[in-house]
Amino acid sequence: MTTTPTTTTLPCLWFDTDGLEAAERYVSLVPDSEITEVVRNPDGSALTVSFTLAGREYLVLNGGPAYALSPAFSIQLLCEDQAEVDRCWDALLEGGEESRCGWLQDRWGVSWQVVPRRLLELRADPDPARAQRAVEAMLGMRKLVVAELEAAADAVPA
Known part of the structure; x- marks a missing residue:
């Protein structure tokens, strides 16, 4: 009996504050790409950005300057x-x-x-x-x- 796996992977890129701008740039360059969701902080800035590049899913996290x-x-x-x-x-x-x-x-x-x-x-x-x-x-x-x-x-x- 074959089962369909439910576990997937999703690369997450850590940005300081401008992950939405980066994701918008990336999807404009690569065919079959789009921003699929933006989760916002209470102040309206983007916290996470989900997007696809050539159909592959990515996530951006605007997590601040702690990591590069x-x-x-x-x-x-x-x-x-x-x-x-x-x-x-x-x-x-x-x-x-x-x-x-x-x-x-x-x-x-x-x-x-x-x-x-x-x-x-x-x-x-x-x-x-x-x-x-x-x-x-x-x-x-x-x-x-x-x-x-x-x-x-x-x-x-x-």
Whole structure:
């Protein structure tokens, strides 16, 4: 007899006070995303914000300055093509800080991995040397560039 599990998981992101603004930004960038509930404090400010990104549920808690977000938790955003990588990267980077290998930290401190799906295909290439060349190229990039990943994968070793 198969039973349907009732336990689920829900990532919760701790913000100081501006979690609603962050959630509004995130849902504006990712298709199939929406804010589903805002629970307010007695003063009208948002306490929690429930939202979905590409159908996956998240929760924001405006819990004050006691804790800070870190790259120990990141959201991976798989993009269909370079145009989507560029659009999402630029929007999330606004006021934030870029890192390496497709990672950035947005202005609220949330870490993102902005990854073209093509990288996953190159990493899974049946030729391990080709896959390795793509990975090595990725390691030297900040924003991931599909054309450069493909060129590295296709490069003929000297």
